[in-house]
Every structure is written in structure tokens, then in C-alpha cells.
Amino acid sequence: MPKVELPKTYDFAATEQRLYAWWEKSGFFKPANDPSAPDFDPTKKPYVLTIPPPNVTGELHLGHAMFVSMEDLMIRYQRMKGVPTLWVPGSDHAGIATQLQVEKALAKEGLSREEIGREAFVERTWAWKELYGGKITKQIRRLGASCDWDRERFTLDDGLSKAVREAFVRLYEKGLIYRGPRLINWSPGLRTAVSDLEVEYSQEPGTLYFFKYVLADNPEEFIPVATTRPETILGDTAVAVHPEDERYQKFVGRKVVVPILKREVPVIADEYVTREFGTGALKITPAHDPNDYQIGQKFGLPVISMMDKAARVNENGGPYQGMDRFECRKKIWEDMRAQGLVIKEEPYMLNVPRSQRGGEIVEPMVSTQWFVKIESLAEKALAAVRGGEIRIVPERFTKVYYNWLENIEDWCISRQLWWGHRIPVWYCADCGKETVAREDPTNCAHCGSAKIEQDPDVLDTWFSSGLWPFSTLGWPNATADLQYYYPTTMMETGYDILFFWVARMIMFGIEFTGKPPFEVVYLHGLIRDEHGQKMSKTKGNVIDPLIVMDELGTDALRFTLLVGSTPGNDMNLSTKKVEANRNFANKLWNAGRFVVGALENAPATPQNHPQWTLADSWIWARLQALEAEVDRLFQTFQYGEAGRQIYEFFWSEYADWYLEIAKLQMNEGGDRAYYTAETLVRVFDAVLRMLHPFTPFVTEELWGHLKRAVHAHGPSLPEVTDWPEALMLASWPIARPAEGWEAQTIADFELVMDVIRAIRNLRAEKKVTPGKRIPATICAGERLAALEAQRGSIAYLAYLDAEHLTLTDSLAEAPQGQAALVVSGVEIYLPLAELVNVEEERARLSKELEEAQSQVARLEQLLGSPFAQKAPAAVVEKEREKLAVFKETADKLKEQLQNL
Secondary structure, three states, X not given: OOOOOOOOOOOHHHHHHHHHHHHHHOOOOOOOOOOOOOOOOOOOOOEEEEOOOOEOOOOOXXXXXXXXXXXXXXXXXXXXXXXXXXXEOEEEOOHHHHHHHHXXXXXXXXXXXXXXXXXXXXXXXXXXXXXXXXXXXXXXXXXXOOOOHHHOEEOOOHHHHHHHHHHHXXXXXXXXXEEEEEEEEEEOOOOEEEOHHHEEEEEEEEEEEEEEEEEOOEEEEEEEEEEOOXXXXXHOOEEEEOOOOOOOHHHOOOEEEOOOOOOEEEEEEOOOOOOOOOOOEEEEOXXXXXXXXXXXXXXXXXXXXXXXXXXXXXXXXXXXXXXXXXXXXXXXXXXXXXXXXXXXXXXXXXXXXXXXXXXXXXXXEEEEEEEEOOXXXXXXXXXXHHOOOOEEEOOOHHHHHHHHHHOXXXXXXXXXXXXXXXXXXXXXXXXOOEEEOOOOOOOOOOOOOOOEEEOOOEEOHHHHHOOHHHHOOOOOOOOHHHHHHOOOOEEEEEHHHHHHHHHHHHHHHHHHHOOOOOOEEEEEOOEEOOOOOEOOOOOOOOOOHHHHHHHHOHHHHHHHHHHOOOOOOOEEOOHHHHHHHHHHHHHHHHHHHHHHHHHHHOOOXXXXXXXXXXXXXXXXXXXXXXXXXXXXXXXXXXXXXXXXXXXXXXXXHHXXXXXHHHHHHHHOOHHXXXXXXXXXXXXXXXXXXXXXXXXXXXXXXXXXXHHHHHHHHOXXXXXXXXXXXXXXXXXXXXXXXXOXXXXXXXXXXXXXXXXXXXXXXHHHHXXXXXXXXXXEEEEOHHHHHHHHOOHHHHHHHOOEEEEEEEEEOOOOOOOOOOEEEEEXXXXXXXOOHHHOXXXXXXXXXXXXXXXXXXXXXXXHHHHOOOHHHHOOHHHHHHHHHHHHHHHHHHHHHHHHHHHO
């Protein structure tokens, strides 16, 4: 076979697209155990993820990059573990968000949706979806998402629309869907109801207006009232005071006069009123405040709406009819001032409700809408988590979930939009009754009249996305996919949509399938800038993932997001971090070039059984420990820590230490070169496998080169036999059981590393150039054999003169005028006489002695405590060994100080 040539540098731009096209074309993203395949095995439990469907209008942002990277990591890991995997992709029609985009496009043409009509508007929106809908999925592919694109779904697909109809009709037939007037959040600009969850509150400076509510039976008496919204006085139907407030008890049961309008309304007493706020008296406007609405229901007060759908004053506003809400605020206050009703104004911080989708101020307003009775659904969703059927990671969000579902309000599901799932209800012009049907009816179900008209509203987007885990698998039809892949395994998403989406999926999953829709909810945090600030276009601190991937590569971005994250916690991101991980990809590439080169320079077969060096055995032992720990971290959802440990092992142990020693061992040729090459390959192969879910592109490319090099070498190397078509199909490394030699091997090699590090550090401190090889004397005591075996490595890596390196178990007397070091009880002397400043040397040794003595004191205290009786014997013994080493080090440091 021809020689395997790795380019000098890794070209991510050329590699990523090529590899992704190959993976997809080869069908690697498809489930290994498919119900439609002839060899399907229903007994194999699959691992199933459904993607949180991004909006079709979307541009890729860091939130997408986070969830795609995390879910791809989860799915690639399970695939490599041999588990049948399915990751269902798709996108959301995103009612309000998409309609806004189309309306903006129309406005640029000087048109509005009303002018072109509903049918033409919906056609335009579908055209928009076709144009932009594929954009976000292409961008998600760029991140390496190994979804089964043949199963891609859209929330307005025919199949999903059927599911929405079925869900609505079932809930209606059970009496869980009803229509009626209730207080909702109204978005005047969008002309639609919005969910409580789609309202964001912001602290903004405003005014507290104090005025007089004059008694109807005595114009000389008044109750002082404070409000932040004077325009809503026009809808007042009572004034409330606390029943125990002595200031106002005499007014309870009497009437007061609504300013300007002269309507008489009662004074009522209710414990809801806070005596300390404002004046202690509260104006009650049931049609425009959620708390007032509750009081109004309790006391049977009239509900007078004083605003229309455009937030202009309606016919109930008397002389102010037709005015904008904020214009009315100014005018009514001026008129009240003229009538002597104003007391004062004070600056006040307001909690202003704004729409997520446009930022305008939302109005609480009474409106006739469709609602889901949510209590019975919420009880089952609570029970599923309480009973352990669903686990929320991190666990602290379980309490947040409980709190929300325990205090949940009925869900307003109707939206006054044209883009979305039309509400499947038809009203009869003749009998006035409503027909609710799975298929579009032609006649009234009650009287048979053909004069029926469909409700103009559409359903809240979250209604259809709440069905996502099972509607994407074919529900309500009993498809083979639904039977095998549902319930799904994992729902991975941001903690910010725990209520919007996750809770609703759980409620709907249990209601419609009888089963919770997934086993685990994994919540990731939000991504902030490097200073912890929320990213926003106005702040100019937004990091565009597409630009980052163009400049630094997809793997670098993915690794940064994944290793920087912990479940449920926000993370700070800077391009500097991504640059560092681009360097990591380059380091991997360079290591790959070295390993392939070493393999080419090794003999085709060995002559004898292996004689492993300390370095060989050490890196193998460390790899086994890493494999076990990484698998444990994956099983406990600590993906970021798993990635960090693989990174540390590769960079700080394999690349910095083993590769350097391997160069020496390769130079020996023969069996030593063969077995060193084998170790290099075995360990690098395992590292690439473990890194693959984090950085799929560079690992796949390197592994392909490594595979070709192994095959070109001749007979497959022992221990490296699993070479499938692609790395993403390769098996996950499984740690071997410990054989008993590992701990001592690791301890011996760590001593070698400590000795080399100490010499390097002292050389750097004394500014001795690396090229200058110097003599050294090392007094190793009982550790002599371990160090003697590594004489060549120590000389090579510590830049010592190999011919003048003395290794001994003891010294009659310490060499004079030399720099001295003590490492784990080993004494090191370097003839740096001309560089040694006695005072500085004394200070350095004194500092090291102080550190050794503090460790002795700490360990003596620990071993003299109940720990020595309670801890496992092996742990206690290890601490005793540490104490002995620190005591020995302290004694030798004292001796060296005396010799100065």
C-alpha cells in the first residue's frame, strides 16, 4: 500500500463539508435497528432524541450551536456504545415570529396582511418558509449534527397537523378545552393574545399618581388612591381597602364617584390590599389587571373594558374614546388636575410587561379566548417526576418545575394570527352552536345547516410543539416508529423553556399516549459574553457562530461550548477560548502526523514478546483510568468534565510526555520501535474515539489516516482490530479491569516526571538555555532502580549531559556550591555554581522546607484524627506513605540548607 501522507496542517474548511456529505450519503446517521428493516430486533432498547425544533425564520445563533453540539455528543456516544440511536430533526412554524417577518416584508411593499387577505397571506408565508426554512437546517448540518434527515419534520406538516387536530378534539370531547371571556395578555401591535410565558418584565422608571376618589354621598370626603396607570380609571368598578385599616373602615359599603365619568362604584374590604403600599386604598379595574380580575370575580364586580384591540380607548371611555392609551393617560390627568382631584405625583420604579416578540408594552385585557383546563394534566405531569419516571438534570430544577405546575393557571391557546394551526371549531349561523371535528365539516353537527364558519384564530405554537416527541413518530397512527422509538430517551434543551415547552410535552405525552414522553430532561444554561453579560445586538457583544466556524473551525466551537458547560449553568464565551481549542485541534493533528510517521518507521513485525518500558506501561495504565472515568462522567451527564479530562490526558500526558519519550524509544529500532509504535497507535486510537463526540471532524479525518497507516503497515497490530468504515461507527473504548501493577507504575513514572519538571524549572529560573546540556547528580535512595531505568529519558527531557549524569542511592557528602533540589525524597544537584546566588538559594530551599513541613503537619493531624479508624485501610496507607515522603524531603532540605 502507498505511504500515508498527512498534510502539514489541518484544513478544517475543506474537511468538514466533505466528511459531512460522506457520513450522510453513507447512511451513517440512520438507526442501526430500524423497525422497517427486515433484520429489526424489537428487544434492543434504542436511544432516542428529538431536536428542539428551531424556528423556520431562524439564523443560527449560539443557543442552536449549544443544543446541537450537546445532542450530537449524546447521540454519537450512544452510537459508539452499540446502542441503536435515532435523532429526529425538524423545525417549528413559530406562529408570531414568522408572521412578523412576513408582515415586515409586506410593509416594505406598502402592503398589510388585511389588504391582501388571509389566503394570500398564508401563501406568502409558505413561500417564506420554503425560502428560509432550509437555511437553518443547512446551518445545523454545519455543526456536524448526525440526525436522520429522512425523518425530518415540520410542525405544519400534514402528519403533524393531523396530530394537532386529534389532540384538540380529544381534549374538547373530555371537557378540557373551553371558550370564554378571561383576562389575558394582549399585544396591541401584534393584535393577538400572548402567553404569560411570552411576557418579559423589566424595571423601568415611571410615576405613581395620587388622586381623590370622592364619596358619592358627601363630596367633601374622599379616599386617597394611587395608581401607575391613570387611563385605567375609566374601567374602575370599585375601590378596595383592608378590612382592618382604621383609616378607611367608615367608608366600606358606601359609594365613590369615578373621576370624569361620574359613575358610582362601591368601596369594598379585602385582605388582599397592602396597607403600606401607596395610600392603602386600591382602585379595582377587573378588565385590566390580573389581581383586580380575581377580586372582581370574588365580589361579582362588573368587568368594564376601556380599551380596544389597538390599545385605544373604546366606547366605555366617554370623552376619551379613540385616544391612544398613553395619550389618554396625559389627558385624563390634566382634566383631573383641573377638577381638583390630583393630590401629587412621585417617581416610581415600574415592573413593565413587554412582549418577547417586539418589546411593546403588553396590556392585561379581558378577551374571549380558547383555554385548556390544565389542573388534571399538571397533576399527572407532577406525578411522573415525583415518581421517578422522568429525571430532571440538574436536579435543582425539579423544585422549579414543581412550583410552576403546582400554581399553574389555565392555558390560553388561541392566537389572533393567520399563520399556524387553525382552531378546528365551526360556528353555525342558524342554531348558534359549535362543531368541533377532526375533518373539515360541510354542515353543522347539531342542526345540519350549511351556514357554518371556522373560528378565525390559530393555536398557540406551543400547542403543536407540545406534541413533538410523539407526533414526529407518527401519532395518532400506531406506526412502527412510534411503537419502537416512543417514549424517547432524552430531552435536551435550555432551562429557559422548561415551562414553555418541556412541561407541556410531559402533560401532553401522558394525556395522549399514557406514557411520559422521555426518561431524562437535560437542561443546559444560557451563553453569555466573556464578562457574563447577556448577548444582544444593542450591546454589540453577540458572537456569530457561523463567523466563528468559518474562522476557527466547527470542532473548536463545539469543544469550547461542550467543555465550558455544566448542566443548568450559564457559561461565558469568548473567541479567545475558541482560538485555544483551534490550537488543540492543531496539536491533535501534529500528534497524528507523528504517530503515522512512527508507524511507517517501525518494523512490520516484532521478533520477540513485548518488553514494555515504564513509559509504555504508564501511558497504558493512565489510559485505562481515563476510559473508566470518562465513561462514569458520561453516565452521570458530566460531559464538560469528561471532555476536560480527555483534553488534559492528551495534551499534558500523551503529547507532552509519552510522545517525547517515544521519539527516544523509536530511535532504538527493532522490537522497541515496534512496540512503541503499537502503544502510540493504541492510545491515540482510544483518544480519537473518546474525543469524537466532542470534535467529530478532526477526529474522523485523523482516524481515517491512522486506519490507512495501520493497514499499510502489514498485519493489523495487536489490540487494534476494530477498524470499521468510519470512526463514528467505531466502538467506544472500554477500560480493562485493573491487574494490580498500575498504581506502582504510575507512581514510578510520576517520580520521573517530578524530577524532570524540577530540573527544568530550576534551569528556567537560572535562565540556562535548553540547548545547554549540563551534568547532574541524583541521589535516589530506594528509588534508584526506577530512575536508573529511565536514565535516557531523564537526560533527554531535562536537557542533561548523559555522559555526566550520576545516579546513586547515597552520597557520602553533598556536592559543594551546587544548586540543590529535593523531589519526593530524591536529591538532585546541578553544578550551576556561577549562577547560584547563595541568599536566593537559601530563600528557595527555606520556602520548600516550609511547604514540606506544613504537609507533614497536615498529614499527622489527619492520621491522628478519627479518619485513620474510619477510612478504608488502603486510603489510610496511602496517606501514611505520603507522610513518610514529606518527612524524608523535609530532612533532606534541612541538610541542604546546612550545607549552603
